[in-house]
Amino acid sequence: MRAVVLRDNALEVRETPDPVPGPGELLIKPLAAAICASDVHYMDHPGSASRFVWDASRDTVMGHEFVGEVVAHGPNCTGAFPIGSRVTSMPILIRAGVEPLVIGHHPDAPGAFGELMLVSEVMSRLVPDGVSNDAVALVDAFAVGEFYVRCSGIGPGELPLVIGAGAIGLSTVAALATRGVGPIVVADYNDDRLQYAKTFGADVLVNARTADPYRVWLETFRAQSFQTTQVIFECVGVNGLLQTVVDECEFMARVYAAGGWYDAGTIDCTAATHKGLTMQFGGGPLPQDWYGTLDAVVDGRLDPTPSIGLTIGLDDVPAALDSVRRSQGPPRIVVHPGRGA
Numbered sequence: 001m002r003a004v005v006l007r008d009n010a011l012e013v014r015e016t017p018d019p020v021p022g023p024g025e026l027l028i029k030p031l032a033a034a035i036c037a038s039d040v041h042y043m044d045h046p047g048s049a050s051r052f053v054w055d056a057s058r059d060t061v062m063g064h065e066f067v068g069e070v071v072a073h074g075p076n077c078t079g080a081f082p083i084g085s086r087v088t089s090m091p092i093l094i095r096a097g098v099e100p101l102v103i104g105h106h107p108d109a110p111g112a113f114g115e116l117m118l119v120s121e122v123m124s125r126l127v128p129d130g131v132s133n134d135a136v137a138l139v140d141a142f143a144v145g146e147f148y149v150r151c152s153g154i155g156p157g158e159l160p161l162v163i164g165a166g167a168i169g170l171s172t173v174a175a176l177a178t179r180g181v182g183p184i185v186v187a188d189y190n191d192d193r194l195q196y197a198k199t200f201g202a203d204v205l206v207n208a209r210t211a212d213p214y215r216v217w218l219e220t221f222r223a224q225s226f227q228t229t230q231v232i233f234e235c236v237g238v239n240g241l242l243q244t245v246v247d248e249c250e251f252m253a254r255v256y257a258a259g260g261w262y263d264a265g266t267i268d269c270t271a272a273t274h275k276g277l278t279m280q281f282g283g284g285p286l287p288q289d290w291y292g293t294l295d296a297v298v299d300g301r302l303d304p305t306p307s308i309g310l311t312i313g314l315d316d317v318p319a320a321l322d323s324v325r326r327s328q329g330p331p332r333i334v335v336h337p338g339r340g341a
Contacts, residue, residue, distance in 0.1 A: 003114025004317040006060040011318040021074030028068030032133035033112030035333040063112030064091035064104035067136040086127040094120040138304035143293040145171025147284030148256045158228045161217045162186045164235035165193035177201025187213035214248040239265045255279040307332040
């Protein structure tokens with residue numbers, strides 16, 4: 001098959017062997033896939049966990065946010081997903097006797113930046129007719145925001161500060177708006193991305209180049225006569241930003257670190273202690289967030305497609321990933337891998 005192949009520290013669009021479905025696996029043809037910042041993190045910060053394997057000597061096909069058409073069944077499949085049906089799944093490949101593999105982040109679990117890929121039947125869900133491929137491809141990203149907002153326990157009467165209006169920031173705004181939380185204060189350096197945030201329900205937009213987000217939050221807090229703790233969703237993940245949060249946040253703030261933390265530096269624990277800070281990292285999305293977000297998309301309660309700023313083919317993926325590495329471009333880029341692209 002033709003795919004975007006990561007090997008020897010470089011990406012190349014070329015032929016690589018077709019994946020073969022094992023027991024309980026579906027072979028699908030990706031119809032739409034979304035580029036994620038974690039694809040860049042995977043390339044630039046190889047992990048050691050067995051479910052994430054980066055091997056320069058082997059072909060790896062990334063792409064873990066997807067929807068595809070079933071083209072073949074592996075042994076022992078139930079037939080629940082007929083040939084030609086559309087399916088999606090959490091990006092987890094389950095095989096007997098081994099730790100679950102993350103699709104697109106392991107050489108043995110090829111992802112959606114290619115013409116064929118594998119999913120576990122038990123993890124798959126049918127996509128009904130009439131539901132947009134592109135919308136389903138964005139479920140994974142919007143499930144991340146759902147996870148953090150759910151974990152925060154935030155509700156009406158609490159004032160959130162969302163730092164970053166990229167893909168995860170937008171998903172956080174959407175999850176807050178769904179719960180009736182507001183006003184929602186969002187900070188970013190990019191006016192275009194702030195406008196995306198407004199589309200998903202942000203009320204107060206702060207360009208951090210010209211205004212202090214924490215001061216704007218405080219002014220909004222006082223104007224609303226709120227009497228609750230500050231709730232911060234950090235959705236960027238750059239070196240030093242967590243320490244800025246510690247320095248600038250209010251006493252007893254709750255902080256949810258949703259950014260991709262690979263080179264975030266350190267924080268002053270003493271300063272955090274003096275402020276009574278609560279901080280939560282990672283851990284999601286969990287199945288209830290992921291499949292709940294899929295249900296919201298299928299039911300029409302959530303439309304994530306306004307976050308899409310660019311649609312590309314396989315040949316454009318390497319350049320698009322490089323733009324994500326440089327924090328450029330729209331919040332979401334969707335790939336249509338179609339065979340022969």
